[in-house]
Amino acid sequence: MEPNRLFFALWPGEAVRASCNAAARQLNIRMPSGGYLSSPERYHVTLLFLGDHVPRDQEDAACRAAALVRAAPFTLTLDHAGSFRNREIPWWIAARSTPPGLTAFYAALRDAMLQARVSLERLRFVPHLTIARNAKIILPPTPIEPIDWAVDEFVLIRSRLDLRPVRYEVIGRWPLLAPEGGTATPIPAPPQLDLF
Structure with a gap:
C-alpha cells in the first residue's frame, strides 16, 4: 500500500510562525540543543493522527466528518x-494550560471521526508545537515570551514521505464555527504536559 500519512492539525499563520521561530532560536542560543531546529514551514500542533497508510475511503470520510465539526474559535x-x-x-x-476552547474543539473533532468510523491512532492529546529534533540534551520547563495565536481553522495534512526532505501538504482546511446557540461547552481537560 502506498504511504498516505495523514493527520489533523492546527496550522499557524505567518506571524505566529515567525514568533515561534524567534523563540526557538533564542532558546537554542541560551542552551544549544545539539540537534536541529525544525523548519518554520513545518510548524503545527497535531490534533489527531490517522495513520501512515490511510485508504482513500477513510481519507474521504475524514474530510466529510471534518466539515461537520462545530467549535468556536479560541486563543x-x-x-x-x-x-x-x-x-x-x-x-x-506549548501553553502552560490548555484553553477550554481547544479542549472542546478536540473533543468535537475526535467524536466526529469516531462517529464516521475513521480509524485513529495516537488518541492521547498533548498539544505542543515541535521546534527542534534530535536534541542531545533535555530542555527543562522554560518560560518564553507569550505568543498569542488566534485559532480560527484546522487542517488535514498529508506528510509527503516520497520527498526529501519530507514535506507537508495541506489537503483540507475548515473554519472553526461556533455551534448554533453559542460556543461549544467545554469538557474536562485531557492529561496535560508536566511543565513544572
Whole structure:
C-alpha cells in the first residue's frame, strides 16, 4: 500500500510562525540543543493522527466528518518550552494550560471521526508545537515570551514521505464555527504536559 500519512492539525499563520521561530532560536542560543531546529514551514500542533497508510475511503470520510465539526474559535497562548524524554528528544513550545476552547474543539473533532468510523491512532492529546529534533540534551520547563495565536481553522495534512526532505501538504482546511446557540461547552481537560 502506498504511504498516505495523514493527520489533523492546527496550522499557524505567518506571524505566529515567525514568533515561534524567534523563540526557538533564542532558546537554542541560551542552551544549544545539539540537534536541529525544525523548519518554520513545518510548524503545527497535531490534533489527531490517522495513520501512515490511510485508504482513500477513510481519507474521504475524514474530510466529510471534518466539515461537520462545530467549535468556536479560541486563543492559544504559547508561553512555555520543554522537551519530551523519548529517543529523539524533541523540544517543543506549548501553553502552560490548555484553553477550554481547544479542549472542546478536540473533543468535537475526535467524536466526529469516531462517529464516521475513521480509524485513529495516537488518541492521547498533548498539544505542543515541535521546534527542534534530535536534541542531545533535555530542555527543562522554560518560560518564553507569550505568543498569542488566534485559532480560527484546522487542517488535514498529508506528510509527503516520497520527498526529501519530507514535506507537508495541506489537503483540507475548515473554519472553526461556533455551534448554533453559542460556543461549544467545554469538557474536562485531557492529561496535560508536566511543565513544572
